[in-house]
Amino acid sequence: MTEAEHNKRIKEISEMIILDNLSLDEQDQNKLEKYHNFLKQNYNLDHDRYIVISACRFRSCPEKGFVWIDTKKEIVVGLILHYFYEKEENIDIGYFLIFSKDIEAFDKIPEQFFKPLKEWMIKQAVPVPEKIRFIGTDDSISTVPEEYKIKLKSLPKCEGENVFKWTDCIGAYIISDGDTKAIDFNVGDEKKLANPSFEEMKNFNFGTKYIGEMKNGNADGTGTMILRTGTKNNFSFSIYKGQFKNGNFNQKGTILKGKHTIKELN
Numbered sequence: 001m002t003e004a005e006h007n008k009r010i011k012e013i014s015e016m017i018i019l020d021n022l023s024l025d026e027q028d029q030n031k032l033e034k035y036h037n038f039l040k041q042n043y044n045l046d047h048d049r050y051i052v053i054s055a056c057r058f059r060s061c062p063e064k065g066f067v068w069i070d071t072k073k074e075i076v077v078g079l080i081l082h083y084f085y086e087k088e089e090n091i092d093i094g095y096f097l098i099f100s101k102d103i104e105a106f107d108k109i110p111e112q113f114f115k116p117l118k119e120w121m122i123k124q125a126v127p128v129p130e131k132i133r134f135i136g137t138d139d140s141i142s143t144v145p146e147e148y149k150i151k152l153k154s155l156p157k158c159e160g161e162n163v164f165k166w167t168d169c170i171g172a173y174i175i176s177d178g179d180t181k182a183i184d185f186n187v188g189d190e191k192k193l194a195n196p197s198f199e200e201m202k203n204f205n206f207g208t209k210y211i212g213e214m215k216n217g218n219a220d221g222t223g224t225m226i227l228r229t230g231t232k233n234n235f236s237f238s239i240y241k242g243q244f245k246n247g248n249f250n251q252k253g254t255i256l257k258g259k260h261t262i263k264e265l266n
Contacts, residue, residue: 049070049071049072050068050069050070050071050112050116051068051069051071052066052067052068052069052116052120053066053067053069054066054067054120054124062081062083062094063080063081063082063083064080064081064124064126065078065079065080065081066078066079066080066081066117066120067079068112068113068116068117070110070112074102075100075102075103075110076100076101076102077098077099077100077102077103077109077110077113078098078099078100079096079097079098079099079117080096080097080099081094081095081096081126081129082094082095082097083095085131085133088131090129090130090131092241092242092254093127093128093129093130093222093242094129094130095129095130095131095132095133096129096131096132096133096152097132097133097134097135098132098133098134098135098144099134099135099136100135100136100137101137102137103136103137104136104137104138105134105136105142106132106134106136106142106144106148107148108136114151114152117152118152121152125243127222127242127243128149128152128222129152130191131143131144132144132148132149132152146191155168155169155170155213155221156168156169156170157169157170157171158170158171158182158214160182161182162182163180163181163182163214163217164180164217165217166214166217167214167215167216167217168214168215169213169214170211170212170213170214171185171211171212171214172184172185172189172209172210172211172212173209173210174208174209174210175207175208175209176207177207183209185211189211190211190212190223190224193209193211193224193226193239194224194239194241194256196226196239201228201235201237201258204226204228204237207227207228207229208225208226208227208228209225209226210223210224210225210226211223211224212224212225212244213244218244218246218247219244219247219248220244220245220246220247221243221244222242222243222244223241223242223244224239224240224241225239225240225241225244225249226238226239226240227239227240236257236258237257237258238255238256238257238258239255239256239257240254240255241254241255241256242254
């Protein structure tokens with residue numbers, strides 16, 4: 001496929017969305033099915049089995065769309081990056097709506113879909129979303145379990161005890177008394193780190209904890225970091241969630257600050 005053909009297809013899809021005035025937060029089944037059928041009828045090329053098309057919403061490019069097509073099996077899977085859903089809102093990392101008229105459940109999506117999706121996420125600087133929802137053959141909307149997010153993570157889990165040798169991986173570490181120590185973590189721990197309870201903060205006995213992407217021994221990419229300063233009974237904390245560069249938060253994301261004083265009663 002030439003670049004001109006690729007650009008032409010993107011333009012055609014974009015024009016369809018603009019003409020329909022489709023909000024990327026809508027789940028209009030008639031419109032989604034129309035795009036699905038259009039792709040099947042017009043982009044089924046024998047010489048190129050897998051086709052990927054992406055675009056952003058007119059005048060609102062943070063809202064993006066991604067379409068993957070298996071022309072041999074005639075399977076189409078679409079994805080919309082959006083930031084509002086009913087009464088929910090996340091303007092930092094957003095949500096994914098994945099849909100397909102050919103697949104009944106998220107765990108039935110072909111593995112070939114995820115490789116170009118992860119490449120697109122890296123290129124567009126799209127982090128793993130807070131929630132993923134799926135619309136399948138029965139047209140119902142379901143929330144994808146947290147453990148399936150690992151399919152969207154483009155980097156492997158960091159290995160080894162030496163944090164300063166970690167690169168192009170996802171890891172977790174703490175800094176206590178100037179020493180950096182690798183720790184184990186599970187999928188979803190970063191969400192807990194971003195919203196700790198008072199008891200957890202009270203018992204937080206080290207200065208820094210980080211879970212996220214690493215490069216050249218530094219926090220680099222998407223991650224969550226918590227910093228605690230002060231004494232045992234009078235301390236402040238800051239939670240950084242978003243994008244990091246060379247070990248520092250680069251102001252793309254959210255910052256939560258707090259202060260606690262614990263009174264000891266005799």
